[in-house]
Amino acid sequence: MKVSIILGTRPQIIKSAPVYAAFRRRGVDCEIVNTGQHYDYEMNRQFFSELRLPDPAADLNVGAGTPGRQVSAIIGGLGELFEKAPPQIALVPGDTNSALAAGIACVKSGVPVAHLEAGCRSGDFRMAEEVNRRLLDHMSHLLLCPTSRCVANVYREHVLADSVVNVGDTMYDSLLKLAPRARASDPASGLGLRHGGYVFMTLHRAETVDDPDALRRVVGAAGSLPLPVVFSVHPRTKARFKEFGIAPRQNVKLLEPLPYMETLGMVSGSRLVITDSGGLQKEAFWLGKPSLITRETTEWGEIVRAGAAVLVGTDARRIERGYARSQKMGEANFRSARRIFGNGNASEKVVKAVEAYLTESGRG
Ligand code: UD1
Numbered sequence: 001m002k003v004s005i006i007l008g009t010r011p012q013i014i015k016s017a018p019v020y021a022a023f024r025r026r027g028v029d030c031e032i033v034n035t036g037q038h039y040d041y042e043m044n045r046q047f048f049s050e051l052r053l054p055d056p057a058a059d060l061n062v063g064a065g066t067p068g069r070q071v072s073a074i075i076g077g078l079g080e081l082f083e084k085a086p087p088q089i090a091l092v093p094g095d096t097n098s099a100l101a102a103g104i105a106c107v108k109s110g111v112p113v114a115h116l117e118a119g120c121r122s123g124d125f126r127m128a129e130e131v132n133r134r135l136l137d138h139m140s141h142l143l144l145c146p147t148s149r150c151v152a153n154v155y156r157e158h159v160l161a162d163s164v165v166n167v168g169d170t171m172y173d174s175l176l177k178l179a180p181r182a183r184a185s186d187p188a189s190g191l192g193l194r195h196g197g198y199v200f201m202t203l204h205r206a207e208t209v210d211d212p213d214a215l216r217r218v219v220g221a222a223g224s225l226p227l228p229v230v231f232s233v234h235p236r237t238k239a240r241f242k243e244f245g246i247a248p249r250q251n252v253k254l255l256e257p258l259p260y261m262e263t264l265g266m267v268s269g270s271r272l273v274i275t276d277s278g279g280l281q282k283e284a285f286w287l288g289k290p291s292l293i294t295r296e297t298t299e300w301g302e303i304v305r306a307g308a309a310v311l312v313g314t315d316a317r318r319i320e321r322g323y324a325r326s327q328k329m330g331e332a333n334f335r336s337a338r339r340i341f342g343n344g345n346a347s348e349k350v351v352k353a354v355e356a357y358l359t360e361s362g363r364g
Contacts, residue, residue, distance in 0.1 A: 001028055001358060004087035004111075006078065008035030008062070008098035010043050011279050014260060015093040015116060017051035018173040022347035031057035033081065035074045035098040039063045040235055042257040050260050051174075067128065071101040078105035086111050088363055089354060092140075093117055093170075095133035103139040112363065114354055116170065118143035118161075119150030120278075122297040126207060129278075137161070142357045144350055146170075147340055149302060163357050167349035168342015171279060175264070175286045176344040182264035182287070188230060191253055193269075199227050200270040201252075204234035208276045208294055212244040214314035218294050221316035222274055223249030225323055229274075230266055232258045272326050274319070281309055282341070288334045290326035292319060302340045308333040 003023060005016050016032070023030035034056035038044040048055070060077035062070050078101070086109060092102045093116040106113045118137050122130050137143060137154060143161045145151045146169035154164050188198055201222055209215050215237075222229050229252040233241075240246070248254065258266065264283060267273055273284040273291040278299050284291040285300075291309040303309045308329060310322040342349075358364035 001089075001355070001364060002087045003028060003030045003089055003091055003354065004033050004057075005030065005091045005093070006033045006035065006098070006102040007093060008037035008044075008060075008074070009094070009096045010038055010047060010257075011277075012093045012096060012098065013044065013047040013051065013053065014174065014279065015170050016091070017047075017053055018170050018177075018347040019091065019093075019116065019350050020053055022351045026351050028351065031087070033057060033078070034059045035070075035077070035101070036061040036063055037070055037074070037096060037098045040257075042259075043235065046259055067097050071097050071104075074098055074101035075105045075108070078102060079109055082106070082109035082111055088112075088358060089114055089142075091116055091350070091354070092136065095120065095129040095136070097128065097132065099136055100132040103136040107139050112141040112357075112361070113139060114142040114144055114350075114357070115140035116144045116350065117146055117150075118164070119145040119147075119152075119154040120299045121150075121153045122295075122299045124295075124297040128206065141361075142353060144353060146342070146346070147302065162361060163353070165349070165353040166342075167353060168344075168346030169282070170346045170350065171282060172286060172337070172341040173344050173347050175283060178261060178264055179268070179287065182261060182268045185261065185265035186269055187258075187262045187265040188269045191230065193228060193230065195269045196271050197227060198270055199225060199229045199272050199274055200266045201229050201231045201274040202234065202280055203231075203237055203274075203276050203294065205276040205295070206236075208314060209234075209237045209240045211314075212240075212246070215240060215244065216246055217316050218274075218314050218319065219246060219248045219252065221319035223252045224316075224320075227271060228253065230255065230270075232256075232263065232266070272323065285309065285334060286337050286341075288331070290329045290333075292322040292326065294319075302336070306333055306336050306340075
């Protein structure tokens with residue numbers, strides 16, 4: 001059996017790393033194909049070394065460009081690769097432009113697709129990711145869902161896949177393994193910050209950072225909270241700061257994109273997380289930290305319903321009120337993690353589901 005994991009962005013590398021390790025433990029021939037959608041070292045290759053992934057078998061190096069150009073370059077590049085050496089199945093994680101393009105390239109080349117993180121929905125069609133994930137689910141043969149709610153979404157939409165499996169969340173696998181080291185590390189102390197005495201913030205979504213007023217409101221409101229803010233700045237956000245002439249207040253400390261362990265260490269030492277990222281919401285929840293989500297919707301409504309996160313949009317008053325609410329959140333709000341996201345063995349379940357799919361479909 002030969003499996004290709006197709007990725008190209010920071011979150012896809014994080015989701016894939018434990019699955020690659022599980023395939024290798026099982027002795028499966030598994031290779032990584034990197035689209036290069038994220039091209040800065042800090043957004044891509046840094047995570048390969050940190051999460052112990054091998055060099056990619058192929059690197060398409062699509063680099064900067066409009067989403068349309070990136071998607072078409074990935075479809076073309078993967079098509080050529082598959083013509084020479086098609087894998088038996090491609091594992092495609094997440095909802096990025098790379099994921100959509102990989103799905104299209106696979107179906108055009110007759111390569112079956114296993115979508116990792118299938119069924120995840122925010123219901124917000126303004127998000128490129130929502131469109132990508134829905135289209136990819138409909139193209140995929142095997143849907144690997146992280147939660148029972150994701151399974152329900154797939155059935156509700158009558159997605160016609162060959163197989164739908166609730167495997168749990170592979171990011172949770174990684175987190176459980178790395179949490180003790182993250183808790184023991186204290187990266188914020190190097191910035192002179194007290195454990196539990198700062199806010200950790202990330203913002204990168206087009207809906208938040210491409211709107212100058214929204215970006216100004218969020219950064220201004222975060223800077224007015226009674227705690228210092230550590231802000232790990234995505235390249236897109238950095239570019240918008242410059243373009244819109246936004247300079248955060250003095251108590252907002254700007255950092256380059258951080259390595260994975262350092263990010264988990266920052267979350268683990270914080271009082272609170274402010275983010276528009278899907279992945280970071282989950283990591284905050286798993287590490288027992290409240291989050292304020294600067295969006296109107298989330299794919300991970302379970303966390304909001306557990307009372308561990310608040311949707312605050314980009315409104316300064318709601319961010320203030322969310323902060324006040326977060327101060328009342330306690331241990332009870334964080335207990336449901338295992339029930340919702342699996343037992344930390346999602347990657348093993350992915351391997352089993354892929355093997356079963358290939359056997360049952362006669363491709364094994
Ligand atoms: C992408 C994903 C998003 C994911 C995020 C994690 C899509 C539609 N979105 O968003 O789901 O949460 O990655 O980071 O695929 N840039 C750099 N250096 C890089 C990468 C990007 O400067 O290494 C710049 C690009 O030139 C572009 C901007 O950042 O101007 C956005 O990059 P893009 O890859 O389009 O999407 P992300 O915002 O990173």
